[in-house]
Amino acid sequence: MRLGLDVGGTKTDAVAMAPNGTIVARARLATGWGADAVVRTILDAVAALRADPALAAADIRSVGIGIPGRIEPGSGRVEHAVNLGVETLDLAAAVAPVLGVAVRVENDVKAAALGAASLRGAAQSMGYLNLGTGIAAAIVTDGALWRGARGGAGEIGHLSIDPAGPVCRCGQRGCIEALAGGGAVSARWGKPGALPIRDVFDAADAGDPVAVRLRTDLARGVAAAIRVLVLTADVDTVVLGGGITTLGTRLQGEVAAHLDASARESAFLRSLQLVARVEILPVGAPAAALGAALIGAEAAGEREVVSRG
Amino acid sequence: MRLGLDVGGTKTDAVAMAPNGTIVARARLATGWGADAVVRTILDAVAALRADPALAAADIRSVGIGIPGRIEPGSGRVEHAVNLGVETLDLAAAVAPVLGVAVRVENDVKAAALGAASLRGAAQSMGYLNLGTGIAAAIVTDGALWRGARGGAGEIGHLSIDPAGPVCRCGQRGCIEALAGGGAVSARWGKPGALPIRDVFDAADAGDPVAVRLRTDLARGVAAAIRVLVLTADVDTVVLGGGITTLGTRLQGEVAAHLDASARESAFLRSLQLVARVEILPVGAPAAALGAALIGAEAAGEREVVSRG
Numbered sequence: 001m002r003l004g005l006d007v008g009g010t011k012t013d014a015v016a017m018a019p020n021g022t023i024v025a026r027a028r029l030a031t032g033w034g035a036d037a038v039v040r041t042i043l044d045a046v047a048a049l050r051a052d053p054a055l056a057a058a059d060i061r062s063v064g065i066g067i068p069g070r071i072e073p074g075s076g077r078v079e080h081a082v083n084l085g086v087e088t089l090d091l092a093a094a095v096a097p098v099l100g101v102a103v104r105v106e107n108d109v110k111a112a113a114l115g116a117a118s119l120r121g122a123a124q125s126m127g128y129l130n131l132g133t134g135i136a137a138a139i140v141t142d143g144a145l146w147r148g149a150r151g152g153a154g155e156i157g158h159l160s161i162d163p164a165g166p167v168c169r170c171g172q173r174g175c176i177e178a179l180a181g182g183g184a185v186s187a188r189w190g191k192p193g194a195l196p197i198r199d200v201f202d203a204a205d206a207g208d209p210v211a212v213r214l215r216t217d218l219a220r221g222v223a224a225a226i227r228v229l230v231l232t233a234d235v236d237t238v239v240l241g242g243g244i245t246t247l248g249t250r251l252q253g254e255v256a257a258h259l260d261a262s263a264r265e266s267a268f269l270r271s272l273q274l275v276a277r278v279e280i281l282p283v284g285a286p287a288a289a290l291g292a293a294l295i296g297a298e299a300a301g302e303r304e305v306v307s308r309g
Numbered sequence: 310m311r312l313g314l315d316v317g318g319t320k321t322d323a324v325a326m327a328p329n330g331t332i333v334a335r336a337r338l339a340t341g342w343g344a345d346a347v348v349r350t351i352l353d354a355v356a357a358l359r360a361d362p363a364l365a366a367a368d369i370r371s372v373g374i375g376i377p378g379r380i381e382p383g384s385g386r387v388e389h390a391v392n393l394g395v396e397t398l399d400l401a402a403a404v405a406p407v408l409g410v411a412v413r414v415e416n417d418v419k420a421a422a423l424g425a426a427s428l429r430g431a432a433q434s435m436g437y438l439n440l441g442t443g444i445a446a447a448i449v450t451d452g453a454l455w456r457g458a459r460g461g462a463g464e465i466g467h468l469s470i471d472p473a474g475p476v477c478r479c480g481q482r483g484c485i486e487a488l489a490g491g492g493a494v495s496a497r498w499g500k501p502g503a504l505p506i507r508d509v510f511d512a513a514d515a516g517d518p519v520a521v522r523l524r525t526d527l528a529r530g531v532a533a534a535i536r537v538l539v540l541t542a543d544v545d546t547v548v549l550g551g552g553i554t555t556l557g558t559r560l561q562g563e564v565a566a567h568l569d570a571s572a573r574e575s576a577f578l579r580s581l582q583l584v585a586r587v588e589i590l591p592v593g594a595p596a597a598a599l600g601a602a603l604i605g606a607e608a609a610g611e612r613e614v615v616s617r618g
Contacts, residue, residue, distance in 0.1 A: 125458050139542075148543020149434050155540045158577050160533070163471055171575035224469070231464045232541040233448075234457020266480035268467050 001058040004115075004293025005045050006108060006286070007031055007038060007067040009083035009133075014045040015286050016055055017293040021118065025052035026286060034085040038067075039094045046099060062102045064296025065091060066111030066288045073151040076105045083133065104299035108288050109154065113138035114145050115291030116239050116281055124236035127229035128281075131244035131251075133183040135176050135225060139233050145295075146233075157181065161224045165217075176228075180221025182244055185214055197244050201251075215254060218244075222251075223258035230272055241281035252280060310367040313424075313602025314354055315417060315595070316340055316347060316376040318392035318442075323354040324595050325364055326602040330427065334361035335595060343394040347376075348403045355408060371411045373605025374400060375420030375597045382460040385414045392442065413608035417597050418463065422447030423454050424600030425548050425590055433545035436463075436538035437590075440553035440560075442492040444485050444534060448542050454604075455542075466490065470533045475526075485537075489530025491553055494523055506553050510560075524563060527553075531560075532567035539581055550590035561589060 001024075006013040008031060016025040027048035032041045046063060049055060069081030076092025096103040113128030117140040120126065125141035135157035139146040146153050157177035158170050165174025166188065178184050186196040189211070193199045197218070203211035226238050245251060256275045263270040281287055310333075315322040317340060325334040336357035341350045355372060358364060378390030385401025405412040422437030426449040429435065434450035444466035448455040455462050466486035467479050474483025475497065487493045495505040498520070502508045506527070512520035535547050554560060565584045572579040590596055 137541075146542070149545035150543055152539070152581070153541065153543035155543075155577075158575065159470075159536060159540055160571075161468075161470055161472075164473065168575075170577045172571060172578070227468060228537060228541055230461070231468055232446075232462065232537055233455070234459055234462035234464075236458035262469075262481060266467065266477075268464075268479045269481070272461070 001055060001060050002293040002297045003046060003049055003060060003063045004111075004289045004291065004296060005042060005063065005065045006111065006288035006292060007042065007065060007084065008108070008288075009068070012041050012045050013286055013289045014049050015289040015293055016049050016052065016058070017290065017297075023286065023290060024054045025049050026289075027052070031084065035087075035089045038081075038084050038086055038089065039091070042091075042095050043098060060099075060101055062104065062293075062296035062299060063095070063099055064111070064292035064294065064299070065095075065103065065105045066108040066292040066295075067091065067105060068108050071105050071107050071151075073147060076103065078105060102296065102299055104296045106292065106295045107136075107138075109136045110138045110145055110147070111291035111295060112241055112281075112288035113140050113154075113239075113291065114294050115287035115289065116140075116241060116285070117143065118290055118294060119281075119285055119287055120237075120239070120279075122237070125233070127226075127233065127235035127238045129222070129225050129229065129238055129240050130242040131180065131182070131222065131240060132242035134181045135221070137225065137229060139229070139235060141235075156225055156228050159224075159228060161221070176221045176225050178221075179217040180219075180225070182242075185218055188214055198247065201247060219251075219254035219258045222255045223262070226255070226259065226274055226278060227262070227269070230274060230277065237277050237279060239279045239281050241287060245280050246283055248280065248283070252278070310364060310369050311602040311606045312355060312358055312369060312372045313420075313598045313600065313605060314351060314372065314374045315420065315597035315601060316351065316374060316393065317417070317597075318377070321350050321354050322595055322598045323358050324598040324602055325358050325361065325367070326599065326606075332595060332599060334358050334363045335598075336361070340393065344396075344398045347390075347393050347395055347398065348400070351400075351404050352407060369408075369410055371413065371602075371605035371608060372404070372408055373420070373601035373603065373608070374404075374412065374414045375417040375601040375604075376400065376414060377417050380414050380416050380460075382456060385412065387414060411605065411608055413605045415601065415604045416445075416447075418445045419447045419454055419456070420600035420604060421550055421590075421597035422449050422463075422548075422600065423603050424596035424598065425449075425550060425594070426452065427599055427603060428590075428594055428596055429546075429548070429588075431546070434542070436535075436542065436544035436547045438531070438534050438538065438547055438549050439551040440489065440491070440531065440549060441551035442490060444490045444530070446534065446538060448538070448544060450544075465534055465537050468533075468537060470530070485530045485534050487530075488526040489528075489534070491551075494527055497523055507556060510556060528560075528563035528567045531564045532571070535564070535568065535583055535587060536571070536578070539583060539586065546586050546588060548588050548590050550596060554589050555592055557589065557592070561587070 162174030168178035471483030477487035
């Protein structure tokens with residue numbers, strides 16, 4: 001049995017994966033704030049899974065953890081997970097001795113990409129585009145994550161697509177993330193609310209010109225990210241995930257309108273049939289937790305989920 | 310022995326590759342105009358190699374051909390090779406019966422990428438960015454071309470990086486190719502001359518404001534293409550090739566200035582050390598012909614140069 005955890009800013013999602021890849025148990029907990037509380041959450045999530053009757057007497061072989069922030073490939077160390085209140089944390093070292101099994105840590109977007117590819121079950125290459133506070137992507141081909149030479153593949157949020165665009169938190173102007181990242185859109189909207197991107201879409205529907213502008217920027221940023229993934233890596237499909245995708249068809253319609261507009265301008269883009277190549281990950285699908293379980297299994301060397309690049 | 314041909318708009322470069330990968334003979338011919346003349350050029354180039362004493366009594370196992378235009382993967386058919394006066398040509402069918410060996414046809418930029426990776430000899434992943442009339446790239450990892458789901462990986466010339474930029478021949482505004490493609494820069498310069506890009510650089514050095522603007526646009530387009538390759542695929546190195554790279558350090562300096570400027574703006578980009586990851590392919594290196602020979606060998610199944618994606 002392989003356990004996989006997706007440690008998010010508010011919730012931690014945990015699954016137990018049988019040797020045939022199916023999920024046999026799932027647990028969800030609130031995520032604590034700060035390094036100690038994050039470690040506690042992970043141990044609690046593993047305990048919750050172990051208490052599940054489906055895991056009675058099961059042999060737990062590995063734990064994979066998907067978590068925001070920068071993870072040096074193979075290190076188990078998390079850096080700059082700002083949404084969790086973690087500046088630096090040697091997560092594998094903190095939890096592996098307690099759990100008594102192999103622990104592997106990976107960036108949550110990469111974990112979600114691998115899990116989404118597994119859930120889709122298709123053999124074709126896939127780009128996963130995470131639309132959350134920030135924008136990042138990951139590429140899966142032949143069932144394997146494309147990590148790149150230095151573990152940085154998919155950091156397309158910081159490609160500038162407009163030299164006159166808004167300043168990004170990274171310092172450049174017109175980054176895809178500055179146009180389409182949830183954090184950037186919320187900051188530009190500047191109004192309180194638990195669901196600021198939904199508020200922007202609602203206000204845009206009601207004709208608010210600022211909201212219309214923000215919604216347009218968001219959609220053109222997402223459309224640009226899709227084009228980057230297809231024109232560079234020629235992934236067969238781009239799967240959208242992350243918090244903003246809870247807008248569902250409202251988001252997909254805006255993005256499709258931008259892709260259609262560029263297809264009308266350019267016969268080359270038209271030939272790529274981009275709208276038909278975009279999917280949204282079903283809300284609530286345990287992609288990142290499943291991907292983390294697969295990555296844990298990869299570490300243990302029993303599944304061929306190799307890294308390339 | 311494997312033969313490889315690079316059919317260019319003016320010249321055709323042909324090499325004979327020994328089983329150990331070394332080049333044992335080379336021939337260069339002027340390329341004819343139009344489908345029939347292109348076929349004639351290819352047959353003449355193979356005859357020139359066969360006449361080389363190094364190939365006396367050698368068994369020729371395959372011929373690989375790199376050629377501009379769109380090549381349906383595995384088809385041997387060339388489409389839209391406008392610089393050769395070829396609209397459509399079933400090239401493999403036209404030459405294979407005459408040559409009596411297996412013939413494989415590939416896009417010239419993909420062939421050059423594979424050949425450049427072989428000439429460098431490094432195992433790390435590589436992006437090849439071709440700066441010619443148009444702008445296109447190809448990615449090589451583990452010694453293999455990343456072709457993508459539909460053979461379109463690397464078509465980054467038609468990513469827009471400036472919605473207020475010049476109109477591209479593809480119909481969009483601000484494509485990398487509209488800023489940095491030799492054809493687009495020549496058209497915007499609008500003055501006669503055999504080496505228009507060199508003329509633009511010379512005039513910019515002399516302070517001509519239009520030339521300074523065109524040189525700046527060219528360099529920012531190339532810098533953007535380098536960022537796209539590294540942020541999306543995290544290739545270890547980006548190798549620049551194609552006609553514009555005959556400008557050598559004059560080009561490299563302008564591009565480095567743009568990469569340095571974005572690194573000053575953004576700690577994230579600074580961390581990627583982009584300037585140090587860019588190389589120029591040596592002028593006259595037979596990258597595309599060698600890559601074509603490797604692709605021909607791949608077709609014959611004797612070298613593991615697989616396609617992925």
